[in-house]
Amino acid sequence: MSEPEIVRTIDAEQLAQSAASRLAKLIVSAETEGRDFHLVLTGGGVGIRTLAALRDEALACGMKWSHVHLWWGDERFLPEGDPERNETQAREALIADIDIPAHQVHPMPSSDGTDHAEAERAATTYSQALAVAARGKGPVPEFDVCLLGLGPDAHVASLFPGLPGVHEDEAAVVAVHDSPKPPPTRISLTLCAIGTARQVWVLAAGESKAEAVRLGLSDASVDRAPVAGARGAERTVFWLDQAASAQL
Numbered sequence: 001m002s003e004p005e006i007v008r009t010i011d012a013e014q015l016a017q018s019a020a021s022r023l024a025k026l027i028v029s030a031e032t033e034g035r036d037f038h039l040v041l042t043g044g045g046v047g048i049r050t051l052a053a054l055r056d057e058a059l060a061c062g063m064k065w066s067h068v069h070l071w072w073g074d075e076r077f078l079p080e081g082d083p084e085r086n087e088t089q090a091r092e093a094l095i096a097d098i099d100i101p102a103h104q105v106h107p108m109p110s111s112d113g114t115d116h117a118e119a120e121r122a123a124t125t126y127s128q129a130l131a132v133a134a135r136g137k138g139p140v141p142e143f144d145v146c147l148l149g150l151g152p153d154a155h156v157a158s159l160f161p162g163l164p165g166v167h168e169d170e171a172a173v174v175a176v177h178d179s180p181k182p183p184p185t186r187i188s189l190t191l192c193a194i195g196t197a198r199q200v201w202v203l204a205a206g207e208s209k210a211e212a213v214r215l216g217l218s219d220a221s222v223d224r225a226p227v228a229g230a231r232g233a234e235r236t237v238f239w240l241d242q243a244a245s246a247q248l
């Protein structure tokens with residue numbers, strides 16, 4: 001588990017561009033080294049902005065995507081194509097404009113969100129897809145970078161304070177019910193799956209995230225602040241704008 005580093009930027013736009021630029025360099029390096037690159041995507045305001053900046057950077061430098069796999073850290077359990085799905089937003093911001101093989105895009109399952117058991121099955125389905133990609137080397141493939149947005153309540157992915165998902169220490173994926181942020185049913189990677197990523201990047205912009213950032217860099221319990229348990233195996237980077245770093 002790595003100690004968090006902080007990258008300070010002026011505003012959300014500069015944050016998105018800086019994170020996207022570093023991400024693009026890592027993706028290009030993996031291609032040069034002849035290895036796959038597994039990237040975990042996030043939803044949320046600055047998260048989607050970062051994906052749009054990555055698209056711009058990729059198009060500007062003719063970046064290749066044939067070695068890249070895209071996964072999701074969490075999903076709002078809604079019908080396919082729903083504008084609130086993190087997948088839909090990522091497709092609009094990035095995936096629709098890049099030349100990535102369709103079978104290397106791994107969205108979390110979609111649903112009408114009304115059947116409690118359906119979300120549990122969806123979590124199992126995604127765990128299985130991750131295990132297959134890991135080729136027997138563990139429960140999930142080696143994630144190179146896991147992007148995480150941050151909620152004002154200190155949630156990451158769809159792991160919310162006080163809900164049981166934050167304490168899951170065996171399964172890689174959980175169904176989340178009664179989320180305080182709509183929609184109530186979600187699917188999420190767990191902190192133990194997130195913690196296998198070589199690098200975990202927490203992206204936070206705006207005053208409403210300042211307290212969550214402070215808690216995330218403290219020794220707060222994950223029950224109070226799930227972000228405090230989001231740490232990468234090699235590096236953990238908090239990408240912050242001025243407003244989000246106001247309480248540090």
Ligand SMILES: O=C1O[C@H](COP(=O)(O)O)[C@@H](O)[C@H](O)[C@H]1O
Pocket residue numbers: 042043044045046047074075076086148149150151152156157158181
């Ligand atoms: O619902 C979600 O919220 C968080 C944070 O979103 P933001 O709009 O407050 O930045 C996001 O990280 C997560 O992926 C998403 O499902």
